[in-house]
Amino acid sequence: MIQATNSNELFERAKHSIPGGVNSPVRAFRAVGGNPRFMVSAKGAYMFDEDGNRFIEFINSWGPMILGHAAEIVQDAVQAAIPNSLSFGAPTRREIEIAELIVSMVPGIEKVRMVNSGTEATMSAIRVARGYTGRSKIIKFEGCYHGHGDSFLIAAGSGAITLGVPDSPGVTQGVAADTLTAPYNDLEAVKDLLVANKDQVAAIILEPVAGNMGLVLPKQEFLKGLRELCDQENIVLIFDEVMTGFRLAPGGAQQLFNVTPDMTTLGKIIGGGMPVGAYGGKSEIMDFVAPAGPVYQAGTLSGNPIAMAAGMAMLRHLDNHPEVYERLEKTTTKIVNGIKQNMQKLGLNYTINQVGSMFSIFFTEQPVVDFESAKTSDTALFGRYFNAMLQRGVYLAPSQFEALFVSTAITDELVEKFLQANYEALKEAHEE
Numbered sequence: 001m002i003q004a005t006n007s008n009e010l011f012e013r014a015k016h017s018i019p020g021g022v023n024s025p026v027r028a029f030r031a032v033g034g035n036p037r038f039m040v041s042a043k044g045a046y047m048f049d050e051d052g053n054r055f056i057e058f059i060n061s062w063g064p065m066i067l068g069h070a071a072e073i074v075q076d077a078v079q080a081a082i083p084n085s086l087s088f089g090a091p092t093r094r095e096i097e098i099a100e101l102i103v104s105m106v107p108g109i110e111k112v113r114m115v116n117s118g119t120e121a122t123m124s125a126i127r128v129a130r131g132y133t134g135r136s137k138i139i140k141f142e143g144c145y146h147g148h149g150d151s152f153l154i155a156a157g158s159g160a161i162t163l164g165v166p167d168s169p170g171v172t173q174g175v176a177a178d179t180l181t182a183p184y185n186d187l188e189a190v191k192d193l194l195v196a197n198k199d200q201v202a203a204i205i206l207e208p209v210a211g212n213m214g215l216v217l218p219k220q221e222f223l224k225g226l227r228e229l230c231d232q233e234n235i236v237l238i239f240d241e242v243m244t245g246f247r248l249a250p251g252g253a254q255q256l257f258n259v260t261p262d263m264t265t266l267g268k269i270i271g272g273g274m275p276v277g278a279y280g281g282k283s284e285i286m287d288f289v290a291p292a293g294p295v296y297q298a299g300t301l302s303g304n305p306i307a308m309a310a311g312m313a314m315l316r317h318l319d320n321h322p323e324v325y326e327r328l329e330k331t332t333t334k335i336v337n338g339i340k341q342n343m344q345k346l347g348l349n350y351t352i353n354q355v356g357s358m359f360s361i362f363f364t365e366q367p368v369v370d371f372e373s374a375k376t377s378d379t380a381l382f383g384r385y386f387n388a389m390l391q392r393g394v395y396l397a398p399s400q401f402e403a404l405f406v407s408t409a410i411t412d413e414l415v416e417k418f419l420q421a422n423y424e425a426l427k428e429a430h431e432e
């Protein structure tokens with residue numbers, strides 16, 4: 001057993017002053033049992049906790065650390081920016097440079113506004129889409145996460161045409177009524193919603209590759225079909241690429257699948273580990289944003305110079321080194337093939353989804369193509385597997401319904417270590 005005494009004490013103490021002891025719910029390990037580990041430092045592929053344990057890690061701060069922790073190019077850029085003051089509340093040259101870089105990298109972005117989180121990006125994007133179209137409703141997909149804005153915390157109705165119901169107390173019926181939901185990968189359900197809500201839908205928003213119900217790939221015709229429907233009905237198609245942007249390709253999932261949305265939301269990697277988000281799209285739409293246009297959106301710390309320095313260093317590196325993506329995919333494929341071999345040896349046959357450097361093991365034998373099929377996973381089994389991996393020094397996302405991220409710091413040697421732990425943990429999880 002690896003020690004967790006200090007983390008356990010800190011968790012007890014944290015609960016007195018922080019709701020649930022954490023500043024974001026999934027960190028609390030509720031879905032897997034046990035207490036969260038409190039981290040002290042991280043470098044490359046490793047995180048170090050308060051008890052002196054070292055973990056090979058596969059969440060990378062939920063994506064941003066695509067180059068591993070404390071990458072020198074990012075750390076150096078931040079250090080160079082610090083002496084010039086941490087914030088101005090006035091424009092800087094660097095904001096233009098990062099905007100120009102984003103526009104050059106992401107196919108669907110002609111103009112872009114920086115914000116401070118993915119949540120802010122998606123909230124702002126749907127406001128702009130509503131202002132632009134003069135319509136109120138949005139369509140989202142079951143199992144897609146778009147941050148914690150009111151409009152997005154909506155569970156699925158029972159039928160395809162049912163109105164949304166709030167997923168969280170505090171979200172009003174009024175807000176919920178404007179959010180329609182459909183199953184992921186289900187174009188027919190979207191068509192039904194559009195017939196029932198003719199000329200009322202401002203935007204369709206989705207993760208073009210879903211990473212927040214575990215990793216779920218879009219069907220080829222799904223993204224193209226949505227693009228066509230939005231063109232026919234003058235609806236703003238929004239790709240939420242907070243997770244996939246700069247991860248699956250320099251231009252995100254829209255580049256990989258060759259479908260260009262009207263608007264794109266970004267986060268995670270774009271800040272290189274600093275709190276940054278962005279939303280952008282066609283100039284015609286983005287010119288609705290204040291002060292160019294009437295839709296209000298602002299931010300005291302938006303475009304923060306330190307955050308921009310980190311983001312710029314990260315994006316420049318990825319833009320100049322597209323081979324990073326091939327390498328990441330190769331490493332990830334090696335991991336996924338190794339897991340499949342392990343399962344074969346153990347007589348197991350669970351579903352693994354992968355695209356590029358993202359993957360998920362679902363503890364179900366069904367193909368996972370939407371939230372319904374993701375939910376057939378054995379989450380108790382996942383919890384045992386997660387803890388068995390943690391005991392072997394491998395830190396995974398503490399929920400069945402999250403994707404795993406591979407960074408460039410994962411070497412072949414670490415792949416072997418991972419696979420050895422994976423074999424033992426799969427075995428142990430089935431013995432209990």
Ligand SMILES: *Cc1c(COP(=O)(O)O)cnc(C)c1O
Binds near residue numbers: 207
């Ligand atoms: C993480 C995430 C968000 C929310 O971003 P925050 O920075 O946590 O507010 C939104 N959309 C997607 C697809 C995400 O993965």
